[in-house]
Amino acid sequence: MAITLCGEPITSGPMQTSPLPQFYGATDPGASFFALMRRTSPDITPLPLVDSIPFDVAHATTIVAIRCATGVVMAGDRRATAGHAIAGRRMEKVAPADEWSGVAIAGAAGMAVEMVRLFQTQLEHYEKVQGDALSLEGKANQLAQMVRANLGMAMQGFVVVPLFAGYDTRRDSGRVFTFDATGGRYEELDYATSGSGSVHARNWIKASWYETISTDEAVDLAIRSLFAAADEDAATGGPDLVRRIYPTVAVIDAKGYQALSDDAIEERAQALLSGPERGANAPGGAAK
Amino acid sequence: MSMPFYVSPEQVMKDRAEYARKNIARGRDLVALECAIGVVVVADNASRTLSKISEIYDRIAFAAVGKYNEFQMLKVAGIRHADMKGYSYSREDVSARELAYAYAQTLGNVFTHEMKPYEVELLVAEVSETPDGNNELYHVFYDGVVIDEQNFSVLGGHAESITELLKEKYSPGLSLGDAIKLGALVLGNGEAALGIDRLEVSALDRERGRRTFRRIKGDELEGFLGA
Numbered sequence: 001m002a003i004t005l006c007g008e009p010i011t012s013g014p015m016q017t018s019p020l021p022q023f024y025g026a027t028d029p030g031a032s033f034f035a036l037m038r039r040t041s042p043d044i045t046p047l048p049l050v051d052s053i054p055f056d057v058a059h060a061t062t063i064v065a066i067r068c069a070t071g072v073v074m075a076g077d078r079r080a081t082a083g084h085a086i087a088g089r090r091m092e093k094v095a096p097a098d099e100w101s102g103v104a105i106a107g108a109a110g111m112a113v114e115m116v117r118l119f120q121t122q123l124e125h126y127e128k129v130q131g132d133a134l135s136l137e138g139k140a141n142q143l144a145q146m147v148r149a150n151l152g153m154a155m156q157g158f159v160v161v162p163l164f165a166g167y168d169t170r171r172d173s174g175r176v177f178t179f180d181a182t183g184g185r186y187e188e189l190d191y192a193t194s195g196s197g198s199v200h201a202r203n204w205i206k207a208s209w210y211e212t213i214s215t216d217e218a219v220d221l222a223i224r225s226l227f228a229a230a231d232e233d234a235a236t237g238g239p240d241l242v243r244r245i246y247p248t249v250a251v252i253d254a255k256g257y258q259a260l261s262d263d264a265i266e267e268r269a270q271a272l273l274s275g276p277e278r279g280a281n282a283p284g285g286a287a288k
Numbered sequence: 289m290s291m292p293f294y295v296s297p298e299q300v301m302k303d304r305a306e307y308a309r310k311n312i313a314r315g316r317d318l319v320a321l322e323c324a325i326g327v328v329v330v331a332d333n334a335s336r337t338l339s340k341i342s343e344i345y346d347r348i349a350f351a352a353v354g355k356y357n358e359f360q361m362l363k364v365a366g367i368r369h370a371d372m373k374g375y376s377y378s379r380e381d382v383s384a385r386e387l388a389y390a391y392a393q394t395l396g397n398v399f400t401h402e403m404k405p406y407e408v409e410l411l412v413a414e415v416s417e418t419p420d421g422n423n424e425l426y427h428v429f430y431d432g433v434v435i436d437e438q439n440f441s442v443l444g445g446h447a448e449s450i451t452e453l454l455k456e457k458y459s460p461g462l463s464l465g466d467a468i469k470l471g472a473l474v475l476g477n478g479e480a481a482l483g484i485d486r487l488e489v490s491a492l493d494r495e496r497g498r499r500t501f502r503r504i505k506g507d508e509l510e511g512f513l514g515a
Contacts, residue, residue: 128367
């Protein structure tokens with residue numbers, strides 16, 4: 001692996017033969033892995049500017065984050081689309097950022113997936129170098145910087161708009177953050193949605209959310225809101241009963257980040273299927 | 289015309305080695321032991337905040353004795369090296385062997401070419417994925433010599449006498465608690481075992497999932513030492 005020594009090496013000659021990345025003075029990237037990669041491998045980050053890409057690239061669609069009484073619930077549908085084509089049926093849009101937080105992605109899938117990997121490494125890198133984890137707000141600000149670094153691509157149409165949520169161990173509560181393409185970071189007090197079906201999901205959540213909502217109820221509400229989005233938005237994947245594909249759901253509370261198992265999600269999704277999505281024409285009569 | 293004094297290369301190397309050895313010996317020792325759950329590192333360290341043992345990567349830990357600022361810099365360089373490799377390739381491609389080699393090369397070059405060698409001794413440990421796999425313990429010296437050790441590794445000025453003690457008392461497959469107690473005992477170097485206020489303990493615990501490194505302190509450590 002070619003790790004180049006950047007900036008002034010610590011000593012004049014021999015250190016250049018060290019395979020370890022070491023820096024001197026102002027070129028030192030400190031505890032930031034993002035800055036380290038920019039110093040050593042500028043070809044990896046940030047991405048080069050292009051005029052336009054003459055083909056459709058995969059996009060991730062609807063994601064939600066809901067604050068509940070003891071933490072926060074994150075969920076995302078599984079579909080990726082490229083133009084009118086379905087690019088992926090099993091995409092995972094919700095991922096752990098670290099032990100206490102999660103990140104969900106919507107937008108250009110290539111950049112988004114890479115951004116998540118970079119963000120995960122960044123948080124762990126900081127923790128190992130400093131000996132302490134960043135505060136939840138510090139993590140949100142780091143992600144905002146990565147979104148901002150993608151602005152050039154966003155202006156070509158490859159926008160990445162993640163959601164970030166986690167359990168703030170210093171405040172003992174769940175917190176939800178949204179971002180815009182310019183790296184703006186906003187804290188939401190209740191819930192947030194992003195992606196092509198986000199309006200429908202948000203309206204669904206808005207109708208039922210309340211301050212002391214339990215984790216179980218929030219999980220159901222998240223799954224439900226994604227079904228509602230899939231009902232109205234072609235780019236959002238609904239429950240796939242044939243292939244047994246259901247949304248990705250994670251709960252983050254005082255026990256840390258816990259992804260719900262496929263079986264658990266399937267069970268809950270099945271139970272919710274008798275709801276309004278069945279419509280008036282469903283066998284057995286009108287919806288309740 | 290003034291002539292510089294001639295000093296033989298042999299003498300230069302001897303002087304540097306003695307300088308490094310002497311200063312390393314002034315510090316306190318640490319031991320790493322293979323045990324049932326993986327690898328445990330027990331260090332004689334009176335500080336509560338300045339640690340000698342650190343996490344490098346999922347299955348890799350770093351421990352050092354000697355000059356604090358020097359091994360801290362080497363620790364950070366190692367974390368950067370590992371994270372960059374894992375990010376550029378895959379997490380599975382990061383290995384303790386390669387990292388130990390990078391440290392050996394760095395220390396060796398400084399030892400040969402610089403005025404002053406690093407006054408440190410390093411340990412790079414990797415826990416195996418399964419209990420019947422091989423853990424790896426790499427002991428890197430101030431001059432770039434690297435030894436891969438089995439069962440246990442001792443760093444510091446009293447390495448010889450502590451190794452003798454361990455040869456007598458160590459047996460493979462120790463429980464975590466027994467390994468910590470043994471570490472505290474041998475670090476006492478024939479005298480009383482070290483107490484909780486002198487110990488820094490961390491483990492690579494393969495039961496923990498992806499990130500195996502964890503610090504053992506406070507009540508948990510007290511429980512192990514008392515039991």
